[in-house]
Amino acid sequence: MLGGFRKKESGAKRKERSSRAVPPGKKSDFPGKSDFEEGGTEIASSVSPRDSKAKPMQAKNQSDLAWSLIVRPHISEKSTTLGEGKYILKVSRDAKKGDLKRAVGDRYGVEVEDVKILNMPSKKRRRGGTIGIKPGFKKAIITLTKGQLIDEF
Numbered sequence: 050m051l052g053g054f055r056k057k058e059s060g061a062k063r064k065e066r067s068s069r070a071v072p073p074g075k076k077s078d079f080p081g082k083s084d085f086e087e088g089g090t091e092i093a094s095s096v097s098p099r100d101s102k103a104k105p106m107q108a109k110n111q112s113d114l115a116w117s118l119i120v121r122p123h124i125s126e127k128s129t130t131l132g133e134g135k136y137i138l139k140v141s142r143d144a145k146k147g148d149l150k151r152a153v154g155d156r157y158g159v160e161v162e163d164v165k166i167l168n169m170p171s172k173k174r175r176r177g178g179t180i181g182i183k184p185g186f187k188k189a190i191i192t193l194t195k196g197q198l199i200d201e202f
Contacts, residue, residue: 114151114152115151115156116156117141118144119138119139119140119149119153119156120140122136122137123138123139123188124137134192134193134194134196135190135192136193136199137188137189138153138191139186139188140166140188144187146166149161149164149166149189153191157199157201159197159199160193161191161193161194162192162193163191164189164190164192165189165192167187167188167189168185169185169186170185171183171185172185
């Protein structure tokens with residue numbers, strides 16, 4: 050009705066239609082296309098997978114690790130009353146304590162003394178008759194060595 054059903058073409062009609070696309074003897078705009086249609090294998094032989102030098106995979110830079118693990122600071126009433134040298138950060142789901150310690154040190158140029166990680170659960174929220182879910186997240190409480198501060202907070 051709306052173009053959802055189309056009758057299958059017979060083999061002769063398909064061949065005729067494909068031969069009209071590129072007339073015999075005439076090269077197409079794409080290199081090797083007419084040879085391919087005639088049964089040639091010029092395309093496969095012209096491109097070799099070893100032509101370009103493959104670059105070896107490099108390890109992630111420490112700063113890349115920091116930017117991928119630390120999402121943003123988590124500023125709340127509790128985080129402001131923690132005291133000097135303690136900060137709360139929202140971090141990615143796959144963050145580990147050791148990685149976070151290195152990441153915070155690289156990103157902010159400080160020495161981290163302790164890292165505590167909490168998984169905050171998702172919560173149900175209701176607006177009128179509609180029930181939704183506020184997604185959970187992972188946060189880390191970072192304790193710096195005495196006398197060090199992070200200027201961004």
